[in-house]
Amino acid sequence: MDNLKSSILATVAYYDIIDFPLKSEEVYKYLINPGRISILNKPIDDFEQDDVAKQLENLVKLNFVGSWEGYYFLKGRERICLKRLERAGIAQAKWKKFLNVSRWLQSVPYVRGIFASGSMAMNNTSEDSDFDVLIIAKPGRIYTARLLLLVLTSLMRTRRRWFDLKAPNKLCFNHHITEDNLHIGHHSLYNAQSYAHLKPVLVSKELFEKFFTANNWINRYLYNFRASYDYSNRRVSTRSDLVLVAKILEFVLNTKLGDWLEEWAKRYQQNRINKNPKTHDSGGRVIVNDKELEFHPNSFEKYLINKYNQTIKDLGILAPFPEQDSGLTI
Numbered sequence: 001m002d003n004l005k006s007s008i009l010a011t012v013a014y015y016d017i018i019d020f021p022l023k024s025e026e027v028y029k030y031l032i033n034p035g036r037i038s039i040l041n042k043p044i045d046d047f048e049q050d051d052v053a054k055q056l057e058n059l060v061k062l063n064f065v066g067s068w069e070g071y072y073f074l075k076g077r078e079r080i081c082l083k084r085l086e087r088a089g090i091a092q093a094k095w096k097k098f099l100n101v102s103r104w105l106q107s108v109p110y111v112r113g114i115f116a117s118g119s120m121a122m123n124n125t126s127e128d129s130d131f132d133v134l135i136i137a138k139p140g141r142i143y144t145a146r147l148l149l150l151v152l153t154s155l156m157r158t159r160r161r162w163f164d165l166k167a168p169n170k171l172c173f174n175h176h177i178t179e180d181n182l183h184i185g186h187h188s189l190y191n192a193q194s195y196a197h198l199k200p201v202l203v204s205k206e207l208f209e210k211f212f213t214a215n216n217w218i219n220r221y222l223y224n225f226r227a228s229y230d231y232s233n234r235r236v237s238t239r240s241d242l243v244l245v246a247k248i249l250e251f252v253l254n255t256k257l258g259d260w261l262e263e264w265a266k267r268y269q270q271n272r273i274n275k276n277p278k279t280h281d282s283g284g285r286v287i288v289n290d291k292e293l294e295f296h297p298n299s300f301e302k303y304l305i306n307k308y309n310q311t312i313k314d315l316g317i318l319a320p321f322p323e324q325d326s327g328l329t330i
Contacts, residue, residue, distance in 0.1 A: 004047060005055050006317050007034040007223070009064055012056075012072050013311045014193065017304055019080040020124055021071035024053040030196060032189065033223040037312065037319045064315065074311075084124065091123040097169050098131045099236055101158045102201055106242035108148045109249040110141040112179050113203035113211070116234065118172075121197040130160050130167045132174055134198065136207065139178040139291070143265035144253065146176055146293060162276055174295045179207070181291035182214035186326035189308070190301040192221035202236045205229050266290075282329050301325050 011032045015022050022030070028049045056072050059065040065072050071081045098120060105114060118132030119125045137145040153159035153171050160167035177184075184195060196218055200208050212218075212227035219225055253261060270288055273279055278297040279286045287294040302325045309322045 003034040003038045004051070005059065006037050007032050008052060008055050009059055009315060010037045010308075010312050010317055010319075012059075012065055013074060013315060014189070014308050016074045016077055016080070017307050017311065018124070019083050020122070021068075021073035021077070021081050021084055023070050024056055024072070025049060027056065027072065028052045028224055029222075030193060030225065031223045033219070033221055036189070036221065036321075036323070037317055087119075087125055088123045090127060090129075091120065091125040094120065094125050094129065094131070094169065095123075095234065099201070099234075101131075101153075101156065101171060102133075103236045103239060104152065104156065104242065105149065106202065106236070106239055107245040107249075108145065108152060109246045109253060110138040110145040111149065111202075111246070112136045112138055113207050114201045114236075115203065116199040116201050117175070117194065117197070121199045128166045128168045130170045130172045132172050133201075135173060135176045136182070136203065136211070137176055137178050139180045141253075141258070141262055142176055142178050142290065142293060143269055144258065144262045146173065146269065147261075147265040148249075149173055162278060176293040178291045182211045184215050186285065187217050187220075188301065188305065188326035189221050189323045190305055191326050192218045192225075196222055196225050196227075199231050199234045200229055201234065285326070285328050299325075299328055302328055 008027055008031065011027050011030060012022060014032065015030075031052070056065060056067070060067050060072075063075055066075045066078055067073075068078055068081045071084070073080055098116065102114060105111060113134075113136030115121075115134040115136075116131065117134050119129050120131050135145065135149065150159060150173070153173075158169070158171050160170035160172040164170070184191065195215060203211075208227070208229050252258070273286070273288055281297045283302055284297040284299040285294060286297055305323050305325050309319075312319060
């Protein structure tokens, strides 16, 4: 099997694990870099989206891949097409709720960018799904921004708490980074695929482009990925009154009072995070510093990566090395 065909099959296999059949253009966009799955490691010729479509049809004829209504999946997995359509319908309703809540976050000082992540970003939600959010904050005010986000969403009763087993339609602020620290340092195929699906909910085009420029490592994993800002139906409209509230609060807090609040918020949050038993669970990652706050104590990453490695091996794809997780705790 040549490099391109192997890469296409590996990409279909990766998403098949999460019950997410792909359209031809999605296979092209999220194509796993052929250099990662070819033991020959030979360069591939230039190719276009039409070439991917033709190779997908060849894989259907070879009985590796099945197809239904423009979706592609591993042979015998037709049922996941209906699951994707069902989840997309659920996600459409959830997006309305998510955007209605997210617009109020414009009033929080020091928030510079908001991305939807996880299942929401992929339109792949269940009824019980929460809203995963990536926040970009002003340098030196990450703890203040997080504190005020939690206060606001608690008052609105839209915040997911750490002890919630299920939290449908609640905001889960599981990752915060500062504007001067946009590079995501934990590289893996899982994270590349995850960050490639981010949707810009409330972020300027300039900051959006800076974020993906800082994370161009994604293309080491996804051959054709190019970030797109064109998700107008997934963005919050700017409210001048809410933006004014944030500016007034920043004016008040750009003082010694704000410095004191940041230090207090830092001590308070770090103390609570360290006392949280989930912080010390294995199989995930929790980062707490002045430039990044990440809360993924129980990550799906290790399972998916291991399952992917075994699946492509079973399909006869002889990768030069197995994919690794992004450095989760043992």
